[in-house]
Amino acid sequence: MKNFKGVLFIVSLVFLLAACSGDGKEASSEETFTLKYNSALPPSTQEWHAKAKATEEFAELVEQRSNGRVKIDIFYSNQLAGQVESLDALAKGTIDFQNLTPSAWGDKIPEGGFAALPYWNLNEEHSLYIMRETEIGELYEEAMENYGVKVLSYWPTSATGLMSNKPIRSVSDLKGLTMNLTSDLVADFYKKAGVGVATIPYAEQYEALLRGTLDGIQFPFYSLEDYKLAEVVDYITKPATISPALGLVAMSQKTMDRLPEDLQKIIIDTAIEMENEGVAGSKRLTEEAYVYAQENGIEIINMTKEAYEEMRELHKTTTWVKFTEKNDRTKKMVELLDGETEKWKKENPEMVEEFEKSFGG
Incomplete structure (x- = not known):
């Protein structure tokens, strides 16, 4: 009887351990991650700046929404990797996030130079439409993904x-x-x-x-x-x-892949939220610059x-x-631009009218 009870205890313990581990998701549901965010820029000076939304507020919200399971340590002025080296560091997972301009990696990802083309955009909404809702943005993201890097968000930097x-x-x-x-x-x-x-x-x-x-x-x-x-x-x-110039927050695909799906969703959703909230800050920064110029x-x-x-x-x-x-992608991006811009203009006549107030007589 004692031997039978012993065997029953062992069998029960095995089933208990199996139930707890399952497919690994439940057992790892409380795993925490400390991620490294390398920014080419200094700290933000105003919390309403689009840069602050994409950097400091993004990190704070991800930690809150993940209940502390994701902590993001921010390193400013390329402390962890230089502007050129940061792309490979990101692809290898040496760093987890990088904030810089898309054209900074132009030697290896020339598609990023699109956002620096003179007179390609009309305002913040038009810029995000092109990068988020057209094949132009898809072509850029494809080039980034081929390098092992994920586009997380764009942030408008003002005019x-x-x-x-x-x-x-x-x-x-x-x-x-x-x-x-x-x-x-x-x-x-x-x-x-x-x-x-x-x-x-x-x-x-x-x-x-x-x-x-x-x-x-x-x-x-x-x-x-x-x-x-x-x-x-x-x-x-x-x-x-360029109205506005765009900043970029990119994430290591290796880092993204090792996170549970719920944490991936929190990071992606928060990044998009900060991207949209950055529009007002970018517009305000531009208008304040015009006022400062006049004064x-x-x-x-x-x-x-x-x-x-x-x-x-x-x-x-x-x-x-x-x-x-x-390359073929950069060619296609330019070929698509005027057509997509005309489509956006027809859907946003009030914004076109606002843009044309910049013209003199």
Whole structure:
């Protein structure tokens, strides 16, 4: 009888352990994960900034919504990996998240240069429509996935445009100016427009503008205040060249794959929520930049619609063409853009009307 009870106890214990472990999901349901978030940028200065939504608030909400099962440690200014190295670090799972601009990995994922094409977008909503609801975004995500990286979210960084010490109202006004060359994609545009170029690091643009080494730059308008560029430029030109520029939060596919499905969903849903909430912050940052410009004696030039179309067309036949030559995906992305934009315009006439207020008479 004692032997029978012993066998029964062992059998019962085996069934109990099996029930507890099941397919592994229940046993691991309380497993915790500490993930590393590498950002190319410094900490946010305002909680309403789109960058803050995509970084600090995103990390806080994921920890809350996962009941502490996911903790995200943020490392600023590329502390864990440099801008170039971060792509491979992400693909290998050495880091779990990376925040930077899509064009930063252009050498290995040229499709990311799409978001830097001059005059490709009209506002935040249009930008997210193109990247989230069209084949253009799918082509970019496909390129990222092939590298082992998942697009998690985009965050609009506000308007980037022409700032100069001489007025730029049209293509003809560019002739004879010296501009900063930050991408080989625009080299042909500058050549055809009669622009001289210099290659100046961003951190040295203030000094170059002060000394006259540069006559103008393409840079975020908020830098008038943040980088004190209002002291060395006299004009900004609207519409912005890129309205808005986009930041990117990417995630290691290896990291995503090792997380339980419920945690994957929390991360993805929270990232999308922060992406949408970033729209208001981006618009506010742009408007505050215009107010700051006016308060500090910067003349805001509004190109005519005809001058804008001329500027855009010259970029399409130079900068955009150079982008299409990268590979089949980049070619297809550009081929789709105007058609998708026209579709968006028809569905959002009030936003088109708002955009066209940037045109001068």
